[in-house]
Amino acid sequence: MKTILSIQSQVVGARVGNSVAAFAMERLGVRVLQAPTVLLGRRPDHGAPGGGPIPTETLAALLEGLAADGVFAEIDAVLTGYLGHAEHVGVIVDVVDRIKRANPKAIFVCDPVLGDEGKLFVNQAIADAVLDGLWRHADWLTPNSFELGLITSRTIDGLNAARDAAKRIGKPVLCSSIRTALGLGNLLAQPTGDWFCETARLPRAPKGTGDLLSALFVGRRIRGDAPAIALEGATGAVYDVIVRSLAADSEDLLLPEAQAVLDEPVTWPRARPLEVAL
Numbered sequence: 001m002k003t004i005l006s007i008q009s010q011v012v013g014a015r016v017g018n019s020v021a022a023f024a025m026e027r028l029g030v031r032v033l034q035a036p037t038v039l040l041g042r043r044p045d046h047g048a049p050g051g052g053p054i055p056t057e058t059l060a061a062l063l064e065g066l067a068a069d070g071v072f073a074e075i076d077a078v079l080t081g082y083l084g085h086a087e088h089v090g091v092i093v094d095v096v097d098r099i100k101r102a103n104p105k106a107i108f109v110c111d112p113v114l115g116d117e118g119k120l121f122v123n124q125a126i127a128d129a130v131l132d133g134l135w136r137h138a139d140w141l142t143p144n145s146f147e148l149g150l151i152t153s154r155t156i157d158g159l160n161a162a163r164d165a166a167k168r169i170g171k172p173v174l175c176s177s178i179r180t181a182l183g184l185g186n187l188l189a190q191p192t193g194d195w196f197c198e199t200a201r202l203p204r205a206p207k208g209t210g211d212l213l214s215a216l217f218v219g220r221r222i223r224g225d226a227p228a229i230a231l232e233g234a235t236g237a238v239y240d241v242i243v244r245s246l247a248a249d250s251e252d253l254l255l256p257e258a259q260a261v262l263d264e265p266v267t268w269p270r271a272r273p274l275e276v277a278l
């Protein structure tokens with residue numbers, strides 16, 4: 001069975017971070033090993049969240065426990081998301097290196113969870129650690145358009161700008177939340193070709209949709225889906241989950257209730273290949 005190590009936030013009362021990623025990837029038939037970077041009772045935007053960041057030495061010890069069990073060679077991908085400390089970056093880089101030595105085919109996927117719509121939701125030290133170090137070690141990146149702009153020091157105001165920025169990175173990039181006339185689109189830019197997939201505009205979206213998109217795309221790719229199929233399936237499933245969550249007037253993603261669409265979306269938007277020349 002394919003195995004993914006997911007290193008990101010854990011919130012007891014909300015579907016974000018590992019509460020989204022692990023459920024979604026396991027629904028795709030992928031084994032998920034979870035390591036938390038923060039433990040919170042609720043989302044910080046609701047007020048005092050309770051809990052806090054995982055101490056760096058604790059995160060390192062958790063991952064050392066995996067090493068002691070000899071599972072590094074079984075890990076096919078490492079997916080990172082929201083970090084609790086800037087110092088987590090060093091722990092992650094070290095464990096990725098050790099996993100790749102145990103399994104040279106393993107990949108590192110960095111979701112640089114920094115902010116959205118022009119606003120950071122991590123402190124500057126974490127942002128600097130991700131922008132100056134972590135993403136450069138990744139094999140794939142899954143930023144939203146705001147985060148792609150931070151990484152490349154460019155303004156992302158549409159598909160062409162996102163594509164140009166992604167190409168400058170020189171590695172596969174899944175960029176989400178690109179505004180279009182229809183609604184929102186997701187760009188998959190990679191050396192072998194670029195694909196774009198979009199869905200209609202919705203009035204709002206619960207928190208955690210970026211975590212869900214990254215998890216579904218990575219889960220599909222690791223289990224063997226072709227890039228364009230993984231893009232389509234992930235994009236459609238996220239749309240379907242949002243629609244069902246809004247219909248229930250839920251602030252959270254209703255993953256258990258909508259779990260059937262994670263693997264078999266009702267909405268299946270077609271990814272269109274983009275011309276070679278920009």
